[in-house]
Each structure stands twice: as C-alpha cells, then as structure tokens.
Amino acid sequence: MTGNAAPRVRGGPSPASPAPFTTLVELTWIERKIEHWIRFGRESCDQILDRRRRVVGFAPNSxxxxxxxxxxxxxxxxxxxxxxxxxxxxxxxQTLPFVRPGGEILLKIDGWPKVERVLQLIDAIEAMGLDPVDVAPDYWRHVHNRLTASHEPRAYTAEQHQAWLLRRRAEP
Structure with missing residues (x-):
C-alpha cells in the first residue's frame, strides 16, 4: 500500500478518517488469547488495521x-x-478501554456467568424479531442494575418495546 492510498475497509474504500463525532472501537482477535468483538450495533465505518485488529465506528446516539x-x-x-x-x-x-472518545455506558458487566446471562438476554430479544439496538436504553440500565445486585432481570416484552417506540416518537 502506498502512503496516500485509502485504508482497506469492508465494502470498499473509505475516507482517510471517519465522520466527525464518530465513536471508534478497536477490536482485536487473537484466538484463545484476546477476543474483543461487537455483539450488536450498526457500524458507520470499518477500518482493517491488520489481520488481527480493526477499528469500527458508530454514529451518535447509536x-x-x-x-x-x-x-x-x-x-x-x-x-x-x-x-x-x-x-x-x-x-x-464515560471513558472505556478501546473506545474513543467514550460513550454513555448503559450496562457494564464482568465475570463470565453474568456476561453469559447478558448474551442470553440479547439472544432472547433477537428471538422476538427485534434488533437489540432498537431496545429501550432503560432496559439495558435495568439489566445492569439487576445483575449487579445478583438478581434476575425481567425479560424485555413487546409491550415495553411499543411503549419505548411511542415515547421516542414523542421526544423533541
């Protein structure tokens, strides 16, 4: 690659830098050592750094x-x-490792049993035919609070989702 060539990006060439105010996340995959990945989200840009690392971007409010x-x-x-x-x-x-500049953290869980439970909740939302990015942010805060207190979070419901969509539409 020459010095002025655009970086390789999934879906074709991209600008030398992402759009302004894009939140960037550095992903790494070294089999059985370090695995950083996006479980859900709508990427606005994707830059491959090398065969083990890439940077993905997310638009504001996503x-x-x-x-x-x-x-x-x-x-x-x-x-x-x-x-x-x-x-x-x-x-x-709020700052977060590998996320630039940072973001509003809705859920922060560590320890495999709790992480696995969050992944199961995401799977259940997808099984309802919903994209987890469209779920009410308050639900992710609820899951964070319940799991942090070692309690079982409530399941996300279609009624809860409808209420969220109506509330979001009514916001200025």
Whole structure:
C-alpha cells in the first residue's frame, strides 16, 4: 500500500478518517488469547488495521454491545460486556478501554456467568424479531442494575418495546 492510498475497509474504500463525532472501537482477535468483538450495533465505518485488529465506528446516539475476553496460561482473566450509547458533539461521556472518545455506558458487566446471562438476554430479544439496538436504553440500565445486585432481570416484552417506540416518537 502506498502512503496516500485509502485504508482497506469492508465494502470498499473509505475516507482517510471517519465522520466527525464518530465513536471508534478497536477490536482485536487473537484466538484463545484476546477476543474483543461487537455483539450488536450498526457500524458507520470499518477500518482493517491488520489481520488481527480493526477499528469500527458508530454514529451518535447509536447503541452497541462491546464484548471483551482475555486469557493466559491459567485460564480466563477478563470476561466483560458493555452496552454503550455513542455520544454526539458536546455531550458528556464515560471513558472505556478501546473506545474513543467514550460513550454513555448503559450496562457494564464482568465475570463470565453474568456476561453469559447478558448474551442470553440479547439472544432472547433477537428471538422476538427485534434488533437489540432498537431496545429501550432503560432496559439495558435495568439489566445492569439487576445483575449487579445478583438478581434476575425481567425479560424485555413487546409491550415495553411499543411503549419505548411511542415515547421516542414523542421526544423533541
């Protein structure tokens, strides 16, 4: 690749840099060592850095689930899932490793049993025919609070989703 060539991007060439105010997430995949991946989210850009790393971007106000897992010779050392709302210009944000500049963290869970439970809840939402990015942000906060307190979260319902869609439509 020459110095002025555009970076390789899924779906064709892209601008040298993502759109302004894009939240960037660095993903790494080193089999059985480090695995960072996006469980759900609508990517606005995707840049391949090398065969093990890439950077994906998310537009302001979009939701995504970022899963991190790492191990060493003795077993798993980190297992974590974060559900994040990408921020817009001038919004306050929380920092998160591998996420630039950061975002509004709706759910932050670590430890494999709880991470697995979040992944099961995401699967259940998809089984309802819904995209998890369209789920009410308050539901992800509820799941965070319940699992942090070692309680079972309530399932997301079609009625809850309809109420969220009506509320979102009524917001200015």
């Amino acid at each position: 939701l995504f689930a970022f899963v991190r897992w790492a191990s060493n010779d003795y077993g798993t050392i980190i297992s974590r899932v974060d559900i994040v709302r990408a921020i817009g210009p001038g919004e306050p944000f």
